[in-house]
Amino acid sequence: MAAYMDRAQNMDEKFGLNRKVRLLGPLTLSNGAQFAPLEFAYESYGTLNEARDNAVLICHALTGDHYVASTHPLTGKPGWWTRMVGEGKPIDPAKYFILCINVLGSCMGSSGPASIDPGTDAPYGMEFPVITINDMVAAQAILLDHLGIETLAAIVGGSMGGMQALAWCTMFPHRVKSAVVIASAARHSAQNIAFHEVGRQAIMADPNWQSGGYYHGDARPSAGLAVARMAAHITYLSEAGLTEKFGRQLQDRESKSFGFDADFQVESYLRHQGISFVERFDANSYLYITRAMDYFDLAEPHGGNLAAAFHGTKTRFCFISFDTDWLYPTSESRRIVQALNAARANVSFVELPSAFGHDSFLLDNPDMNRIVAGFLEAQQ
Amino acid sequence: MAAYMDRAQNMDEKFGLNRKVRLLGPLTLSNGAQFAPLEFAYESYGTLNEARDNAVLICHALTGDHYVASTHPLTGKPGWWTRMVGEGKPIDPAKYFILCINVLGSCMGSSGPASIDPGTDAPYGMEFPVITINDMVAAQAILLDHLGIETLAAIVGGSMGGMQALAWCTMFPHRVKSAVVIASAARHSAQNIAFHEVGRQAIMADPNWQSGGYYHGDARPSAGLAVARMAAHITYLSEAGLTEKFGRQLQDRESKSFGFDADFQVESYLRHQGISFVERFDANSYLYITRAMDYFDLAEPHGGNLAAAFHGTKTRFCFISFDTDWLYPTSESRRIVQALNAARANVSFVELPSAFGHDSFLLDNPDMNRIVAGFLEAQQ
Numbered sequence: 001m002a003a004y005m006d007r008a009q010n011m012d013e014k015f016g017l018n019r020k021v022r023l024l025g026p027l028t029l030s031n032g033a034q035f036a037p038l039e040f041a042y043e044s045y046g047t048l049n050e051a052r053d054n055a056v057l058i059c060h061a062l063t064g065d066h067y068v069a070s071t072h073p074l075t076g077k078p079g080w081w082t083r084m085v086g087e088g089k090p091i092d093p094a095k096y097f098i099l100c101i102n103v104l105g106s107c108m109g110s111s112g113p114a115s116i117d118p119g120t121d122a123p124y125g126m127e128f129p130v131i132t133i134n135d136m137v138a139a140q141a142i143l144l145d146h147l148g149i150e151t152l153a154a155i156v157g158g159s160m161g162g163m164q165a166l167a168w169c170t171m172f173p174h175r176v177k178s179a180v181v182i183a184s185a186a187r188h189s190a191q192n193i194a195f196h197e198v199g200r201q202a203i204m205a206d207p208n209w210q211s212g213g214y215y216h217g218d219a220r221p222s223a224g225l226a227v228a229r230m231a232a233h234i235t236y237l238s239e240a241g242l243t244e245k246f247g248r249q250l251q252d253r254e255s256k257s258f259g260f261d262a263d264f265q266v267e268s269y270l271r272h273q274g275i276s277f278v279e280r281f282d283a284n285s286y287l288y289i290t291r292a293m294d295y296f297d298l299a300e301p302h303g304g305n306l307a308a309a310f311h312g313t314k315t316r317f318c319f320i321s322f323d324t325d326w327l328y329p330t331s332e333s334r335r336i337v338q339a340l341n342a343a344r345a346n347v348s349f350v351e352l353p354s355a356f357g358h359d360s361f362l363l364d365n366p367d368m369n370r371i372v373a374g375f376l377e378a379q380q
Numbered sequence: 381m382a383a384y385m386d387r388a389q390n391m392d393e394k395f396g397l398n399r400k401v402r403l404l405g406p407l408t409l410s411n412g413a414q415f416a417p418l419e420f421a422y423e424s425y426g427t428l429n430e431a432r433d434n435a436v437l438i439c440h441a442l443t444g445d446h447y448v449a450s451t452h453p454l455t456g457k458p459g460w461w462t463r464m465v466g467e468g469k470p471i472d473p474a475k476y477f478i479l480c481i482n483v484l485g486s487c488m489g490s491s492g493p494a495s496i497d498p499g500t501d502a503p504y505g506m507e508f509p510v511i512t513i514n515d516m517v518a519a520q521a522i523l524l525d526h527l528g529i530e531t532l533a534a535i536v537g538g539s540m541g542g543m544q545a546l547a548w549c550t551m552f553p554h555r556v557k558s559a560v561v562i563a564s565a566a567r568h569s570a571q572n573i574a575f576h577e578v579g580r581q582a583i584m585a586d587p588n589w590q591s592g593g594y595y596h597g598d599a600r601p602s603a604g605l606a607v608a609r610m611a612a613h614i615t616y617l618s619e620a621g622l623t624e625k626f627g628r629q630l631q632d633r634e635s636k637s638f639g640f641d642a643d644f645q646v647e648s649y650l651r652h653q654g655i656s657f658v659e660r661f662d663a664n665s666y667l668y669i670t671r672a673m674d675y676f677d678l679a680e681p682h683g684g685n686l687a688a689a690f691h692g693t694k695t696r697f698c699f700i701s702f703d704t705d706w707l708y709p710t711s712e713s714r715r716i717v718q719a720l721n722a723a724r725a726n727v728s729f730v731e732l733p734s735a736f737g738h739d740s741f742l743l744d745n746p747d748m749n750r751i752v753a754g755f756l757e758a759q760q
Contacts, residue, residue: 189619189628193628194646197646198607245570248568260671270577287640294644295636
């Protein structure tokens with residue numbers, strides 16, 4: 001830990017907002033390679049207490065970022081989880097030192113394919129190593145070492161954030177007192193992989209992608225990335241939710257145009273999702289992070305025995321799934337809970353009703369908030 | 381009918397295989413325009429009896445064709461429904477005069493965007509009119525008139541074929557004695573539209589699409605069309621079916637490559653589906669036919685009252701759905717059956733178990749065959 005501190009080159013004030021840190025590492029990746037240096041962008045809220053035992057790490061999803069409760073610098077929108085994090089919210093900076101770190105491979109400040117490779121002074125592009133969820137977690141652990149945080153009061157994540165939380169609990173079980181895993185899974189299913197592969201192929205089919213080397217010019221593979229986002233976005237919503245929200249309603253017109261404009265509201269909505277996404281996200285990061293998710297399978301190193309991944313765990317677990325989530329359905333949460341039961345872990349599990357599918361964890365859901373607040377308070 | 385016969389310009393022998401017919405029309409389309417001439421490619425099996433009352437019309441799906449029980453000329457593969465159509469099969473040419481017509485808008489011989497517009501001597505491209513399922517059916521009725529077939533013993537279709545069958549029963553109720561509708565729906569849901577929109581955007585994002593005007597050069601929007609096919613293909617399979625078929629198994633390797641090759645079998649499978657599709661299908665036809673499906677809503681002209689669409693029907697109906705079909709789920713079949721019950725129609729309905737989702741209607745399913753055979757025999 002001290003070594004990291006000594007070698008750290010802080011890029012702005014420690015414990016200021018919009019923090020950036022460059023650590024020399026190196027990090028040994030899942031593919032066996034060494035990666036260095038490690039850049040981190042993160043946000044924090046609240047104060048680390050003297051015992052240094054009130055840190056809560058929030059892990060973000062595929063296209064998320066560290067602006068969990070801060071205004072996003074590109075979109076100007078409020079943080080993505082202000083319903084959960086903030087004064088008077090379940091994860092309250094008055095109680096906790098709350099951290100959210102942009103994941104390795106992303107594009108919002110932490111090392112990713114758009115970062116400058118110091119070896120070449122050019123963006124990594126596809127020379128960036130293929131990483132895993134475990135690599136993201138190992139990198140986060142290095143940053144926590146640097147910050148002098150040995151133990152997390154809690155780790156909390158939805159979707160890919162939940163995968164990181166689970167990976168933390170298997171890689172560094174002694175460092176995590178409790179874990180909240182929402183709308184997540186311990187592995188990517190064939191269908192999950194299939195949807196990601198469609199997105200990757202859409203990006204790679206865009207001539208502007210240029211084998212990932214588009215950074216030097218003005219053109220970006222925006223069309224491909226937008227299609228990838230549109231396909232993914234369908235999986236974030238439920239069929240019932242789409243019907244409730246849009247049905248077959250037409251967009252700003254009284255009858256069908258008999259053309260290929262966005263006649264239906266759902267088309268207009270999806271196009272908007274695609275177009276607005278490309279303004280804030282890097283196509284290569286999308287490739288790398290989806291790949292990391294596809295590679296995720298906690299049971300794989302244990303011959304498919306998921307319980308073995310959690311052998312001897314002392315962490316308290318809380319799982320929440322949503323009944324209309326077909327991306328990471330309740331059955332996936334149940335599978336993990338059963339494995340934790342077999343490992344004699346302390347685990348609670350609730351499936352919540354919601355019309356809105358996977359995205360429910362980002363929406364207003366008082367039950368979810370009550371469960372998370374209650375679970376975190378119970379250990380104090 | 382006679383008028384059509386007189387004006388018909390048969391392009392090869394009537395009742396020979398691989399039949400093509402050009403009829404002068406015109407056909408009044410749903411958008412109000414007149415379309416002419418009408419080219420038809422179709423296949424037939426068996427013999428029309430003297431009473432001319434043993435004709436069975438089989439309607440094909442989105443990317444299907446009229447080679448229902450004949451070798452496909454481009455792929456060399458057997459017909460797409462040889463399990464259902466043929467000697468000793470439920471739809472037997474020994475009993476029926478079986479017809480299958482390439483739909484209007486398609487690319488296997490019937491009029492579509494790749495056809496030559498006689499007004500310009502160039503392919504229609506995006507000058508081809510936006511059509512509807514009803515337009516496809518109205519065109520088929522013109523061909524049946526030409527062939528001297530007033531009444532169909534049965535109309536049978538799965539997926540978009542089922543939509544045509546339903547449209548037939550509302551547009552020409554007196555011409556259809558019985559209808560078999562498999563894995564279909566009476567309307568496209570918001571989620572159905574969303575998936576189609578992703579496919580269309582993938583095609584239109586391909587620079588080779590050139591606003592649909594790619595026919596004059598060598599380049600085709602193959603990359604975009606392949607992505608569209610990949611996205612659609614996921615919806616044809618169930619999550620359980622994908623897991624059963626592929627799970628997380630790797631493709632021809634013992635460990636992950638830490639790259640962007642097709643590491644997983646499901647990736648390799650999807651890529652193959654995309655690549656092989658572009659060899660046999662026209663991208664513009666994909667745009668037009670998906671649009672026709674999105675516009676499909678039988679209840680719309682009746683203020684949402686589906687039963688009104690079938691008022692007074694004398695047709696016998698048989699519905700089959702599959703429990704894992706999430707593209708056109710059982711609930712959509714049930715909705716139609718309830719409407720037909722309200723319209724006092726003669727209707728039977730079975731949901732069959734199958735691991736393979738929407739594609740089940742194309743696969744070996746003895747229960748489905750027994751039901752179709754029994755339903756057709758019961759009226760003889």
